[in-house]
Amino acid sequence: MITIVSGTNRPESNTLKVAKYYQEAFLGKGQEANILNLTDLPSALITSDLYGKRSPEFQKMQDQVTATTKFVFIIPEYNGSFPGVLKTFIDACSFPESFYDKKACLVGISSGKYGNIRGIDHFGGVCSYLHLHVLPLRLHIPAIKTELDESGAFYKEDTLKFTGQQIDKFIAY
Ligand SMILES: Cc1cc2nc3c(=O)[nH]c(=O)nc-3n(C[C@H](O)[C@H](O)[C@H](O)COP(=O)(O)O)c2cc1C
Numbered sequence: 143m144i145t146i147v148s149g150t151n152r153p154e155s156n157t158l159k160v161a162k163y164y165q166e167a168f169l170g171k172g173q174e175a176n177i178l179n180l181t182d183l184p185s186a187l188i189t190s191d192l193y194g195k196r197s198p199e200f201q202k203m204q205d206q207v208t209a210t211t212k213f214v215f216i217i218p219e220y221n222g223s224f225p226g227v228l229k230t231f232i233d234a235c236s237f238p239e240s241f242y243d244k245k246a247c248l249v250g251i252s253s254g255k256y257g258n259i260r261g262i263d264h265f266g267g268v269c270s271y272l273h274l275h276v277l278p279l280r281l282h283i284p285a286i287k288t289e290l291d292e293s294g295a296f297y298k299e300d301t302l303k304f305t306g307q308q309i310d311k312f313i314a315y
Pocket residue numbers: 150152154155156157158218219220221222223251252253254255256286
């Protein structure tokens with residue numbers, strides 16, 4: 143099963159729009175993918191689900207992680223890296239079995255110029271530690287506000303080309 147992790151809990155994020163775009167694009171290639179939206183994290187996560195604790199609310203997300211073999215992470219740039227809530231989510235998941243020897247595809251987005259190059263590098267380090275195998279083609283999409291149309295979809299020719307290529311490679315990975 144493929145799961146697309148929308149890597150922030152910010153309401154109305156561009157990250158979720160990109161996650162939905164990827165979900166549709168996978169479907170267009172005959173591949174179902176679910177979204178795991180970090181806005182669904184328990185609001186008490188840091189007291190209810192870390193260091194051996196587990197709430198029924200988070201257990202549902204853990205079950206989705208456990209059933210997943212391939213993860214697509216859509217990761218916004220927050221203060222030059224990936225969001226802290228994404229790391230807290232990873233820390234709350236069962237270790238090591240949640241991600242061990244599974245596969246990941248990384249997409250960085252930002253409102254600035256760099257498309258979260260550093261955050262994707264930082265997150266790649268976490269993936270290495272987890273033995274989560276990352277598709278070599280990582281995408282960095284800067285100036286995200288200029289990339290999405292009114293329906294929240296990519297429309298620029300090169301973005302369609304590179305996201306399509308990444309999805310094809312990840313299906314085959
Ligand atoms: C806490 C926070 C920190 C941010 N830091 C950066 C940054 O370092 N560089 C940048 O280009 N954009 C930064 N942004 C803007 C996001 O990249 C922008 O909101 C973009 O739409 C992706 O985030 P979103 O999914 O929350 O919309 C930041 C946004 C937030 C909320």
